[in-house]
Amino acid sequence: xxxxxxxxxxxxxxxxxxxxxxxxxxxxxxxxxxxxxxxxxxxxxxxxxxxxxxxxxxxxxxxxxxxxxxxxxxxxxxxxxxxxxxxxxxxxxxxxxxxxxxxxxxxxxxxxxxxxxxxxxxxxxxxxxxxxxxxxxxxxxxxxxxxxxxxxxxxxxxxxxxxxxxxxxxxxxxxxxxxxxxxxxxxxxxxxxxxxxxxxxxxxxxxxxxxxxxxxxxxxxxxxxxxxxxxxxxxxxxxxxxxxxxxxxxxxxxxxxxxxxxxxxxxxxxxxxxxxxxxxxxxxxxxxxxxxxxxxxxxxxxxxxxxxxxxxxxxxxx
Numbered sequence: 001x002x003x004x005x006x007x008x009x010x011x012x013x014x015x016x017x018x019x020x021x022x023x024x025x026x027x028x029x030x031x032x033x034x035x036x037x038x039x040x041x042x043x044x045x046x047x048x049x050x051x052x053x054x055x056x057x058x059x060x061x062x063x064x065x066x067x068x069x070x071x072x073x074x075x076x077x078x079x080x081x082x083x084x085x086x087x088x089x090x091x092x093x094x095x096x097x098x099x100x101x102x103x104x105x106x107x108x109x110x111x112x113x114x115x116x117x118x119x120x121x122x123x124x125x126x127x128x129x130x131x132x133x134x135x136x137x138x139x140x141x142x143x144x145x146x147x148x149x150x151x152x153x154x155x156x157x158x159x160x161x162x163x164x165x166x167x168x169x170x171x172x173x174x175x176x177x178x179x180x181x182x183x184x185x186x187x188x189x190x191x192x193x194x195x196x197x198x199x200x201x202x203x204x205x206x207x208x209x210x211x212x213x214x215x216x217x218x219x220x221x222x223x224x225x226x227x228x229x230x231x232x233x234x235x236x237x238x239x240x241x242x243x244x245x246x247x248x249x250x251x252x253x254x255x256x257x258x259x260x261x262x263x264x265x266x267x268x269x270x271x272x273x274x275x276x277x278x279x280x281x282x283x284x285x286x287x288x289x290x291x292x293x294x295x296x297x298x299x300x301x302x303x304x305x306x307x308x309x310x311x312x313x314x315x316x317x318x
Contacts, residue, residue, distance in 0.1 A: 017042070020053030020078070026061035047071045049195040054078055072195045076187060078245070083187040096197040096271070100213075103269055104202050113204045116268045120220055146223055154231040174234040177244040181226035181233075182218065184248045185257070189217045192261035220264055225251045 022035025024042075031042040044065055050073045052058065058073075066073055075085045103109045111132065118135050119126050122142070126135060151158035156174050163171055163179050171179070193200050193213060203212025205219070229251055233243035252258070265271075 017047055017049070018051040018053060019056055021055035022057075024052075024056065024058040024062045026059060026065050031062055031065065044069050044071075049074065049191060051076050051191065072191075074191045074194065076191065077184075083190045093197065097199050097202075099271060100198050100202050100269060104204065109270075110204055112270070113268055116270070117205055117216060117220070120264065120268065121223065143223075146227060150227055150231045154228075154235055156231045156234045158231075172234075173237075173240045174230055177230035177233045177240040178226065180241045181230045181244045181248050182222065184245060185218045185221060185226050185252075186211065186214050188252060188257055189221075189261055190214045192258060193217065193265065196262050196265060198265065217261060217265060221255070221257055221260075224255055225257065 019033055022033050024031060024033050026032075027041070029044070031044055033040050033042055047066065047069065048071060050066060050071055052073065052075050054077070063073070074083055076083050103113055114132060115126060115135065118139055121139065126138075130138070147158050147161075150156075151174075157172075158174060159172075161178070162175050190200055190211060198213065200211045200214045201209070203209070203214075203216045206212040206215040209215070225248060229244050229247035230240075233240045233247055236243070
């Protein structure tokens with residue numbers, strides 16, 4: 001049976017696997033990654049998102065196996081920072097992308113998504129009668145206050161956010177560090193968005209760019225990751241870009257950003273089926289294949305599906 005199939009649930013697979021400095025090959029019923037530390041067998045059905053870092057090469061047979069298994073492959077910078085390119089199987093379901101587009105095209109639902117995005121960044125509830133312009137003003141004031149508080153905490157002078165990509169060296173150290181740190185965060189969020197099957201271009205707060213939705217999601221985490229990392233790295237003279245990369249790497253791991261991205265996206269898009277909050281609604285969205293019932297398509301889709309792998313151990317998205 002052929003057709004478009006749903007993407008595997010990420011709580012049934014490793015959230016991601018990062019590889020660097022080695023060669024990925026097909027070996028019988030599994031994949032093998034060989035490097036200076038020897039060879040490691042990788043179970044194919046465990047990989048939801050594969051990040052290929054510096055110094056990696058991959059054979060055609062391995063790529064075919066990964067796409068047949070509905071894994072997303074991203075070519076990225078060190079430790080998952082930056083995102084240069086990606087590839088995915090053409091037969092994946094567009095269910096999540098269509099939902100995202102539907103939420104964007106409806107004025108009421110778009111406003112609700114924007115409110116949920118802002119609410120996740122506010123420590124206090126947003127008044128029900130607050131308009132979007134008022135909410136944006138509140139958020140702008142909160143961010144300016146956060147910059148000032150972080151400046152005082154680390155003893156780093158702060159005037160304003162200023163960044164000119166054509167004159168990188170003209171920016172002060174903390175602004176360079178912020179730009180470098182945010183670029184790293186965008187890479188992580190971009191990979192998560194692609195892995196989940198959403199479009200990075202369909203943003204709600206940000207619009208008009210090919211990664212507008214990446215900016216939307218990254219904004220959820222800047223206050224706890226890139227902003228403190230940038231100010232801390234700017235405390236000393238020298239190459240702030242190198243220091244901030246290390247700090248961001250540690251913070252992304254500590255704060256579990258990759259694991260949090262998918263549930264947070266589902267939450268702001270009110271995707272209760274992805275969050276498993278509404279079993280009755282989910283029960284009406286089932287497709288059957290070979291006597292197995294699987295989480296299935298939305299009403300306008302008529303897809304078939306293949307079951308994903310199961311996990312005995314590993315890093316779950318939660």
